[in-house]
Amino acid sequence: MRALARVAVCAATVIAFPALCSANEDVAAFYKGKSIRLIIAGAAGGGYDAYGRLIARFMARHIPGNPTIVPTNMPGGGGAVAAAHLYNVASKDGTVIAAVLPGTITDQLLQNRTTATFEPAKLVYLGSANSEANMCYVRTDNGVTSLRDLQTKEVIIGASTEGGSTRDQPTVQKNLLGTRFKIVTGYPGTREIFLAIEKNEVSGICGIGLPSFMTIRPDWIKDGFMRIISQDNARGDPKITASGVPLTVDLAKTAEDRQAMELIYSQQVFGRPYILPPGVPADRIAALRTAFVAALEDPELLAAAQAMKLDISPVSGEELQKQVEKLYSAPPEIVERAKRALTAN
Numbered sequence: 001m002r003a004l005a006r007v008a009v010c011a012a013t014v015i016a017f018p019a020l021c022s023a024n025e026d027v028a029a030f031y032k033g034k035s036i037r038l039i040i041a042g043a044a045g046g047g048y049d050a051y052g053r054l055i056a057r058f059m060a061r062h063i064p065g066n067p068t069i070v071p072t073n074m075p076g077g078g079g080a081v082a083a084a085h086l087y088n089v090a091s092k093d094g095t096v097i098a099a100v101l102p103g104t105i106t107d108q109l110l111q112n113r114t115t116a117t118f119e120p121a122k123l124v125y126l127g128s129a130n131s132e133a134n135m136c137y138v139r140t141d142n143g144v145t146s147l148r149d150l151q152t153k154e155v156i157i158g159a160s161t162e163g164g165s166t167r168d169q170p171t172v173q174k175n176l177l178g179t180r181f182k183i184v185t186g187y188p189g190t191r192e193i194f195l196a197i198e199k200n201e202v203s204g205i206c207g208i209g210l211p212s213f214m215t216i217r218p219d220w221i222k223d224g225f226m227r228i229i230s231q232d233n234a235r236g237d238p239k240i241t242a243s244g245v246p247l248t249v250d251l252a253k254t255a256e257d258r259q260a261m262e263l264i265y266s267q268q269v270f271g272r273p274y275i276l277p278p279g280v281p282a283d284r285i286a287a288l289r290t291a292f293v294a295a296l297e298d299p300e301l302l303a304a305a306q307a308m309k310l311d312i313s314p315v316s317g318e319e320l321q322k323q324v325e326k327l328y329s330a331p332p333e334i335v336e337r338a339k340r341a342l343t344a345n
Contacts, residue, residue, distance in 0.1 A: 024064050027287040030094075031065030037090075038071045039098040041082035046189075047212075049073060050308060051129050051272050052099040055292075058301040062291035067095075078163050079104030080116060086277050087118035094284035097126065098275050102267040103163045105324060110264065110338055111163055121328040124276035124285055126292045128315040131269050132209025133233035134165055135240070136173070137226045139203045147230045147246055150179040158193035158202035159185045165207030166193060168342050169232040172264055173206070173248060175341045176257045181206075183344070191216060197226070206232060209271070210240070211311035234262045260337040263330055270320050289317035 038056050042048030049071075056069040074082040079101035090096035103111075105120045138144050138155055150173075159167035166187075173179040184202055187193045194216050196202045204226070213221070220226045228245050231237065236247045249265070252258035274292060276285065295301055296314040305312045 024287070027283050028064035030284065031063055031067040033067075034065070034095060035068040035070050036060070036063075036094075037096045038069050039074045039082045039086060039090075039096065040071055041074060041076075041079035041098060041100045041104065043075045044073050047310075048099055048101070048272065051310060054301065054304060054308065054310065055099075055129065055274075055295055057304075058298050059291050059295040062294040062298070064287055069097075074098075078107065080107070080118075083120075083123070083275070084117045086275065087123065090277055092277050092279035094276065094280045094288060096277065097288070100273055100275060102165075102270055102273065105270065105273060106267045106327065107163055109327060109330075109335060110342060121324060122278045123324075124278060124280055125270075125317045125320040125324060126274040126276060126289055127296075127317040127320055128270040128274070129272040129296060130211075130311045130313045131271050131315055132211060132311070132313075133231055133235065133237045133240070134169060134207050134209055134265070134268055135213075135228050135237075135245070136170065136206035136230045136232060137204055137213065137221075138229050139197065139200075140224055140227050142203045144229065145227075147177075147179070147248070147251070150181065150229070152180070154180040154182050155204055156182045156184060156202045157204050157206055158187050158196045159183050159205075159207075160187055160189065160193075161185055162342075162344075166190065166205060167207070168264070169207040171344055172261060172341045173230070173232070174345065175343070176253070176261060177248060177251055204229070206230075209268075209311075210237065215309045215311075232265060233268055234265045256334065256337055257341075259334045260341050263327070263334055263338045264341065266323065266327060269323050270315055273320060285317075292317065 038052055040049050040052040053071050056071045060066055060069045082098045083100050083104050086098040108116050108120055144153055144155055157170045161167055167185050170181040170183050174181050190208055193205050231240060231245055231247045234249055249258050249261045252261055293314055293316055296312055
C-alpha cells in the first residue's frame with residue numbers, strides 16, 4: 001500500500017517535480033530486496049540498543065523500496081569502534097548505518113583524542129532520536145537546597161569515566177563555577193549510580209536529562225527524595241527554569257567561560273545520533289533522512305516508545321549536520337578553554 005501511495009504521489013506531481021519522482025524511483029530500485037545493517041554502538045539490552053532496535057522496526061517501511069534493517073551490536077571506545085568501522089570498512093552505498101554516542105562526535109574536539117581513525121566532521125548525519133537538557137540532582141537529606149550552597153558544601157557525585165556526561169558536567173561546574181563536587185568515577189552506567197545513591201554511597205548524579213531520570217526512578221523527584229539543583233544546558237527546560245532551577249551558563253564568570261560551557265553542552269542536541277559514512281549518494285542520504293524522521297513520527301513507533309519509556313524528540317539530519325559543522329568551526333581559544341574545563345583537578 002505504501003508503494004502504491006508513492007506511485008500515486010509521483011503521478012500527481014511528475015509535471016511539477018519530475019526530478020524528485022525520478023530520484024525516489026531510483027532509490028526504491030536500489031533498496032528493493034536489500035538489507036541495511038544498523039550498527040549499534042552499545043551493548044545488547046542497554047538504552048542505545050533499545051532505541052536502535054525500535055527504530056529498525058519502523059524505519060524500513062518509510063524507505064523507498066522497503067529494505068530490511070538488521071540491527072547488530074558493536075560496543076567499545078564510547079562509540080568510536082562502531083564509528084571507525086563505518087568510516088573505514090563499511091560499504092559507502094547507504095546500506096550501513098550506525099547509532100553512536102554524543103561523545104563519539106565531540107571527543108576528538110574536546111578530549112585530545114589523537115588515535116581516532118575517523119573524522120566526525122566528515123560523517124553524514126541522519127539525525128538524532130532525542131535531545132535532552134542534562135541536569136544535576138542531589139539527595140534532599142544532605143542539606144543542599146541551591147546551586148550556591150555548593151560553593152561551600154561538598155557533595156559526593158557518582159560518575160562514569162572521562163568523556164561521559166555524568167563525569168564531565170560536574171567537572172565543568174567545579175572548574176568554572178567553583179562548586180564543591182567530589183566526583184567518584186568508575187560506575188559502569190547510570191543504573192549503578194542510582195543504586196549507589198539509594199545506598200547513600202554517593203549523594204547525587206549529574207549529566208542526565210529528566211526523562212532518563214524518570215525512566216529509572218520515577219518517584220524520587222515527586223516524593224522529595226532528590227531535587228534538581230542545576231541545568232547543565234545552554235537553554236534548559238522551560239518548565240524546570242520556571243520552577244526556579246538555574247542554568248549553569250547563567251552563572252559563568254566570564255563571557256569566555258560561558259562560550260566554553262555552551263560548546264560542551266551543545267552535544268546534548270544530539271542525544272542519540274545516527275550516522276552514515278562519507279561518500280553515500282546524495283539521493284539515498286535524502287531518502288534515509290526523510291525515513292528517519294518519518295519513523296520517529298510514526299504513531300505506532302511513538303506508542304511503542306511510550307510503553308518502553310523511551311523519550312522521542314527527533315532532530316533532523318540537516319540540523320544535526322549544521323550543529324556538528326558549528327562545533328568544529330568554534331574559535332580555537334574557546335575549544336582550549338573547554339578542554340581545560342573538562343580536566344580533572
